[in-house]
Amino acid sequence: MVLQWGCSSSSQKSNSTNKKSQSKNVEKTQNGLTTFQLKNGIGPVTKAIHPGPLNKEMAARGKEIFQNNCTSCHKIGQRYVGPNLEHVTSRRTPTYIMNMILNPTGMTQKHPVAHKLLEKFASQMANMHLTKKQARAVVEYFRSINSGTSQN
């Protein structure tokens, strides 16, 4: 049974639901992901970021980066090629969003939430090869357009 699982593709969809794990951060959940990864995504950002008060300057930079790189597929306030990102910071942690931007294929293959979205939208999100700093600025832009943004 274990062997069979080991041989199957890593992109195989997990048949378990995503209940919040009770275990510690480092322990693997049933998806093979850590609690950290479930919450914050899989990718180059491996420590949770805690943005604090809104940085307007950074948000303005983020807006420009978003408009130059992301608007082919994302519109604020409506579903387009990809999801509506107006309230994304209410649904996802800043770290998760950064990992989604920086590692879109890894996320849709391995993360159950991102994988579900790929099922729904059918279009693999493009990797625009932003830097971490640029991705962080895009998160700040998302926070600036979402009045209910959490600071976690």
Add this chain to the structure above:
Amino acid sequence: MAFQKHINQLLVSMMSVAVTIFIFSGCSSQKGQIGNQSAADQVYVPPGKHDKYYSFMSGGWSGDVSVYGIPSGRHLYTIPVFSQAPMDGYGFTEETKNMLNTSHGFIPWGDTHHVQPSKTHGMYDGRWIFVNDRNTPRVARINLKTFRTDEIIEIPNTAGQHASAFCSSNTEYVSANTEYSIPLPKPLGNGVDVPIDSYKKNFRATCTMIKVNHKTGHLKIGFQIEEPPFDYDLGRFGLGMSKNWVFYTCYNSEEAHTMLEVNASQKDKDFVLAINWKKAEQAAKEGKGRVITTTYDHNLRDARTGIVNTDVEHKVRVLEPSDLKGAMYLMPAPKSPHGINVSPTGKYIAEGGKLSTVVPVESFPKMIQAIKNNDTTGSVTAGIEGRIPILKYKDVLAYEVKGAGLGPLHVEFDGKGHGYNSAFISSEVVKWNLKNGKVIDRHPTYYSTGHITVAGGDTRHPYGKYLIALNKITKDRYLPTGPELYAGEQMFDISGNKMKLLLDFPVEGEPHNAAEIKASLIDTGQVKYFKLTDNHNPYVTRKEKDAKVVRHGHRVDVYMTAIRSHFTPDNIEGIKVGDDVHFHVTNIEQEWDIPHGFAMLGMRNSGMLIMPGETRSVLWKPQKKGVYPFYCTDFCSALHQEMQGYVRVSPANSNVKIVYGTNKDLK
């Protein structure tokens, strides 16, 4: 007839030898022991794993260069060079079509012959591949970071470029020598419009030295050397002790101009021409020879814009043999020699005797000694007052390889003390001891081998594990595909005393030679996508917001973006019959292996592929009014089918305004 019968018998007996070998290796494969691996084990590269070597093979009449993985024989890619390629639009699209310009006009096809990798200190460095077009004299440079042709330079004052494009041991020069001599323009020659039977008087060959910029790889005609009107067949630069010299075989020292099959095979010996290119370079620097006016095209891709520009050049310095005293010699060689190669230390120079049954092997030290002794056996008139001295065969000869088969064509070395030659008529590869020429082993090939190539061959340290025979005749080796068959290559394990046939694999076109380069020299530095921020094409559209359609008279420029999975704009109106519509499509993806295609109903030139971050431009001339769909030709995502759009074409005299957009009402 009797001769043919003899050959047939020979082939049959060789085939039975091959069957025996096959059965033998079949048994050993069942043992599956390390050190006695089966052929299948030796060529098997598991799924997801990579080959050890790249093999670059000229396509011959296909005009391109195709790339294979070794030892698997997998076809990895085909690089368009001298031929237009609808695959991606090379030679059709606006930014690439200048690559095929020549002084004869736009020549969209070629006959690629000799693939030569760039070298540093006598070793392949994985930077560029040089390859020649035999028909329209030109040499191309392929960039191994992109696997694209970045530059083509035409060679003036020559025709039938066969002895080309060979590379010196530090890539100082790529040389190109003439097979088909032609009359040269004044003041060098008597002019180009002369009777054919004035061949001996008026026709001349030229050896061209193309200077390679060490940093950029850019090519420039350095100088040419006038030669007697023989047919120069193949060449190689020296290595190690002989690295300042370059050697060419020639046939037709009879200087025939008709029925060469008979008339160029009269003499018992033709020649190897040896030129000290260092001294020739010095003579050119000193201003010797003369600068003549001619015309040749030089096409170069601008790395910043991706656009190929053509410069028409006019001047070339031509040296005469009289300018190269002590630097240009002929060495007799039997009989209509074909291939030539220099051993890894540079000590031996060996040719395929072609119409002889021996492979003559000359000694470079003996050649130098003979030159010092000034011991010649006459000379050949060349140039206005020059003569090229002929050294004595016995003075330069190290040994002849006896029993080299019938029709020995090409020679290779393994760096472990062995030489190998192909034999075209008797269809075999022959292995011999480099010290004395004694034959060690022979193996039949299927059929009629031309070039052979040892992995890493023609360097100071060949890798030596594999030898590939490039066979000219395929016949029954694969499932038949009608009258025409791809050429069949055969790979041998040459690490033991006995050569062991490992693999047959068919290849595109008819490769005239090949070069194997270690994968690690190439695979780490690959361009995977072009950074949009570094795209300086004048028609780039970096973001959808900047997409636009602009009319200037009958010219309409469409600045379009492509990303999974839509174009912007995807609806365009206001195009009229008679317009020249230039689609400038920028793929705004920034991810490896996500090209987008562009195809338009009624497009008469070609579709195109646009790599991530790149802009390519294609011209469409709509002929009739109507609404024309366009779409992406590269299956880019699950919504690839949906990646489509429409252009409305109205009559020439209509008043429909230019409007465009994606997912919005057109105004």
